[in-house]
Amino acid sequence: MLDIKLIRKNPAWAKEKMEQRNVSGSQIDDLLILDAKRREIMTQVEELKAQRNEVSKQIATLKRAKEDANQQITKMQHVGQDIKHLDAQLEQISEQTEQILVRLPNFSDDSVPVGADESANTELRKWETPREFSFEPKAHWELGENLNILDFERGAKVAGSRFVYYMGLGAKLERALYNFMLDEHQKDGYTEVVPPYLVNNDSMFGTGQFPKFTEDVYSIMDEERPLTLIPTAEVPLTNYYRGEILSEEQLPTYLTALTPCFRSEAGSAGRDTRGLIRLHQFNKVEMVKFCKPEDSWNELEKLTANAENILRKLNLPYRVITLSSGDASFSSAKTYDLEVWMPQQNMYREISSCSNCTDFQARRSQIRYRNSEGKLEFVHTLNGSGLAVGRAVAAILENYQNEDGTVTIPDILVPYMNGEKKITK
């Protein structure tokens, strides 16, 4: 959530920043009109309440002295009516203000390339050149099906399209990967967490998925109480400290978790219909950080390096992209995407997304800390995938495939595969 005071202070700047994110500047105008009205009513109602408090004290004094207070009581009955009326108005206008405010995305950092969509993204760096194949590289789904380690057909039968079974060494490769990732992140100072996979609406609001993106997730009703299957571990990890005041010593806090992620993929019909790239359920290792505001930009670089570390140790070629203002996600002030090389598609595909959400999520979820002057401040939150496990499996299958259709296990994973060096039929 944006700081309304910041918008109040500099409306023109706020409008420009919102337009960079494909949000009409008129939203800011509407917001400020409502905000001015809200404060006007608030002043009125607060004056009346002050009066009521004052007279109530007189009534109490009179009553204690066994004197007559009827005149004051009658007067306050009217004041009470006025307060009720104005409070109702205030509530209505506050709701309208909130409606707008909670749907505005975070401000992009000034270092972010300005543009409406992914065409304005910029490449920051590239690591390793993709391998030259002496044969036509196969798609990972073809390799996986031939090796009997991926079964999309039965996934579709049992659950529907965009679901898969990993079998045998495929399942083991998946497990090897996330064990490896979690071990690496632990070395980098992250605490391993197993969080809830179902979360309540407050949590979904806290990280910015709700109220705007209800279509993208699976929700269930549990005794009238809605719960949502997490679309990413960012939600339970960032909400870990929701509503809390942290001490300075608790910062920075690094958390990591392997979780399944559930996404309805509404609006992506027809895209990546084959393979492991876009499933309704996939595993992901996520990293989340809470830090002091002054540290968050440095922490973003470190977080991104932690994700890159995984790809480097797996020896998978990748590049780092800075997402443009229009392409970055709702809560993010700046996002780096890591894209891994996929030989069959002959292109880089997103495998990780590392974002600095500044105080945007912290304000929504009320996560603060007491700074050295004893003042409360919102923390900054960051999150990044390290990595999407399914996509990593896909990248390994394609990059490590041999001409005979077998797949060599990356050296670093061999110990995690009980010494298995190759996947054969």
Place this chain on the structure above:
RNA sequence: GGAGAGUUGGCAGAGUGGUAAUGCACCGGACUCGAAAUCCGGCGAACCGAUUCGAUAUCGGCGCGCAGGUUCAAAUCCUGUACUCUCCUCCA
């Protein structure tokens, strides 16, 4: 699933219709070479608004798990709800 108890400041804990005791902690001061002890004073956290360019500050609102209701007035009464604990039941 059933029954009961509870939720009050940083912590402990009183308050059952008249506007949140008290203790510890904390902050300031005195004493001291300095500290401890002692004494004096201050202090519920957060949030919002007005005055202000802004900060400080002042005033006000708000504030007893949360949301409603009754009342001139609610921590207190009523309704709903969340969470915690205990017991029973069930269960991996």
